[in-house]
Amino acid sequence: MAYEPNEVLDCSGMSCPMPILKTKKAVDKLEPGQILKMIATDPGSKPDMEAWSKKTGHKLLEYQQDGDKHIFFIEKV
Amino acid sequence: MPKTGSKRGEIMAEKLVILVTHGPEDPEMATIPFVMATAAQASSVEVVMAFQSDGVWLMMKEMVGRVHTADFPPIQELLSAYMEEGGKLYICGPCVKSRKIALEDLVEGSLIVSAATLIGEITSATSTLVY
Numbered sequence: 264m265a266y267e268p269n270e271v272l273d274c275s276g277m278s279c280p281m282p283i284l285k286t287k288k289a290v291d292k293l294e295p296g297q298i299l300k301m302i303a304t305d306p307g308s309k310p311d312m313e314a315w316s317k318k319t320g321h322k323l324l325e326y327q328q329d330g331d332k333h334i335f336f337i338e339k340v
Numbered sequence: 341m342p343k344t345g346s347k348r349g350e351i352m353a354e355k356l357v358i359l360v361t362h363g364p365e366d367p368e369m370a371t372i373p374f375v376m377a378t379a380a381q382a383s384s385v386e387v388v389m390a391f392q393s394d395g396v397w398l399m400m401k402e403m404v405g406r407v408h409t410a411d412f413p414p415i416q417e418l419l420s421a422y423m424e425e426g427g428k429l430y431i432c433g434p435c436v437k438s439r440k441i442a443l444e445d446l447v448e449g450s451l452i453v454s455a456a457t458l459i460g461e462i463t464s465a466t467s468t469l470v471y
Contacts, residue, residue, distance in 0.1 A: 278411050280379040284421050287382035318383040 266324055266336040268300035269293060275304045275332065282308050283315055286337070290321055293339040298324065301335045308333045355386040357458075357465040363397035367409035370398055373471045374418035381425040388461050389422070390430040390453075395471075396439060399431050399446050423449055430458060 272289045274282040282303040289299050301312070309326060312335050316323040322338040358377055362369035377387045391399050398404055398415065408414040423429075429450040436443070436452065443452065462468050 278413060280375050280382065280418075281413055283382045284378055315383055 264325065266298050266300070268336065269297040270299050272299060272301045274308075275302055277303065277305065279305055279307055279311065283311055286312070286315070286335075287319075290319075290337060290339050295339050297339055299335075299337045299339070301337060303333045303335070304331050305333075308335075312337075353386055354384075354467075355388070355461075355465040356380045357388045357390060357462050357468040359458075359468065359470045360389060360391045360395035360398065361393040362471060363394035364403060364407050365394060367407050368412070369471055370395070370407055371409050371412045371415055371418070373469070374415055374422060375412060376469060377427060378418050378421050378425070381422065381427060387422070388428045388430060388465070390432070390458050390461070391450075392432040392435050396431055396435045396441065399429065399450050400441060401445055401447050404447055419447070430461070432458075 270289055270293065272285055274285050277285070282301065282305055286299065286301050289301070293299060312323060312326070316337065320340050322340060323335060324338050325336040327334040356377075358373045360370070360373045364370060373389065377389055380387050398407065404419060405414070405416045429447065430453045431446065431450050433452045433454060436446070
C-alpha cells in the first residue's frame with residue numbers, strides 16, 4: 264500500500280541512536296493521524312523502529328528496503 | 341507507556357538510571373551510556389545519568405567535546421540531545437574532588453550529589469544500567 268507522507272525525514276548516514284532521536288522529534292511535530300516517511304541506512308534501524316513504535320504506540324504502517332536504504336512509514340497516534 | 345503502580349494504583353512513568361564509570365580512557369564505554377540514555381528518552385523514558393569514578397572526566401567542559409569513538413555520534417552531540425529532552429546529570433562529589441576537578445569546569449546543568457541522592461534515584465527507578 265502506498266502512503267502519502269506529511270513529512271519526510273532522511274537519516275541516511277546517521278548511526279545509532281540518531282535516527283530514533285530525529286524520528287521522535289519529527290513525530291512530535293505531527294498531528295495525530297499524520298504520517299512520517301523516514302529513511303535510514305543504519306542496519307539496525309528496522310528492529311529499532313519496530314521496538315520504538317511498540318514502546319511509544321506510534322504505528323509503523325509499512326517498511327520497505329531499497330538497497331541499503333530502510334524506509335519506514337509511521338503514523339502518529 | 342505509563343504503567344499502573346502495584347501498591348496504590350497510581351500512574352508511574354518509567355525511569356532509567358545510568359551509572360557511568362568510564363571516561364576518556366575508554367571512549368566506547370564512555371559513549372554507549374549516552375546512546376542508551378538518548379534512545380530511552382526517545383521512547384518516553386525519564387533518564388538520570390550519574391557519573392562516578394573516571395566517568396566524572398566526561399563532565400568536564402573541555403573534555404566532553406573531545407571524546408569520540410568510531411561509528412557512534414560524538415558525546416557532545418548526544419549530550420546536547422540528552423539535555424534538550426530534560427535529562428539530569430548527577431556527578432559524584434568525592435570523585436570530582438579526588439581528581440582535583442574544579443566545579444566551574446563542569447558542564448552546565450550538571451549537579452554534584454552524594455550517595456544518598458543516587459540511592460534515592462536508583463530505588464525509585466524502574467531500571468538501572470551500569471557502565
